[in-house]
Amino acid sequence: MKIEDYVLSIPDFPEPGIVFRDVTSILQDADGLHLAVDLMQEKLEGIDFDLVVGPESRGFIFGVPIAYNMHKPFIPVRKEGKLPRETVSVEYELEYGTGVLEIHKDAIKPGQRVVIIDDLMATGGTNQAIINLVESLGATVVKTVFLMELKGLKGRDKLVGYDVESIIAYEGK
Numbered sequence: 123m124k125i126e127d128y129v130l131s132i133p134d135f136p137e138p139g140i141v142f143r144d145v146t147s148i149l150q151d152a153d154g155l156h157l158a159v160d161l162m163q164e165k166l167e168g169i170d171f172d173l174v175v176g177p178e179s180r181g182f183i184f185g186v187p188i189a190y191n192m193h194k195p196f197i198p199v200r201k202e203g204k205l206p207r208e209t210v211s212v213e214y215e216l217e218y219g220t221g222v223l224e225i226h227k228d229a230i231k232p233g234q235r236v237v238i239i240d241d242l243m244a245t246g247g248t249n250q251a252i253i254n255l256v257e258s259l260g261a262t263v264v265k266t267v268f269l270m271e272l273k274g275l276k277g278r279d280k281l282v283g284y285d286v287e288s289i290i291a292y293e294g295k
């Protein structure tokens with residue numbers, strides 16, 4: 123089976139007009155999970171990087187196995203108020219809502235080369251916010267790998283000049 127065959131699309135979730143691309147339908151199949159991690163990890167072959175950053179919560183699902191396989195640290199980006207030590211934070215907008223993302227200040231050092239892993243790009247707001255966090259700590263984002271991308275939401279317009287790849291690209295929203 124191809125990776126896109128594992129994804130169930132749920133209309134009008136979590137609100138009318140959104141077609142939800144359900145990553146859990148990949149995860150609940152052992153072959154789907156392997157294929158997703160392997161295909162995303164392949165996109166990092168030949169890339170020189172120091173650590174993987176992934177956002178709560180679906181970014182954790184793929185970020186951790188890829189970091190583990192490639193023997194790199196994994197740095198979580200979390201929603202407001204969850205991290206126990208000193209953080210830097212940024213406001214961001216989502217396809218449905220707004221919020222604040224935070225990262226531990228001591229987790230990334232100036233000059234480090236960072237890869238961002240997440241399940242899906244919608245508006246690109248989350249990725250842009252993570253780039254802001256990483257750059258505010260003096261580090262560089264060398265690549266982002268998404269499993270899925272909703273091209274109709276034009277997230278790449280926010281990420282001009284950055285190396286962004288996805289495994290499955292949906293034409294619409």
Ligand SMILES: O=P(O)(O)OC[C@H]1O[C@H](OP(=O)(O)OP(=O)(O)O)[C@H](O)[C@@H]1O
Pocket residue numbers: 177178179180181215216217240241242243244245246247248249277
């Ligand atoms: O490109 P964007 O418009 O920023 O949207 C994409 C983000 O939205 C989803 O996470 P969400 O914030 O819904 O949190 P979750 O992973 O905990 O469900 C998804 O996992 C991405 O991180």
Ligand SMILES: Nc1ncnc2[nH]cnc12
Pocket residue numbers: 140141142143144217242244272295
């Ligand atoms: N349409 C969508 N499907 C799955 N996750 C999302 N996160 C933001 N938009 C989404």
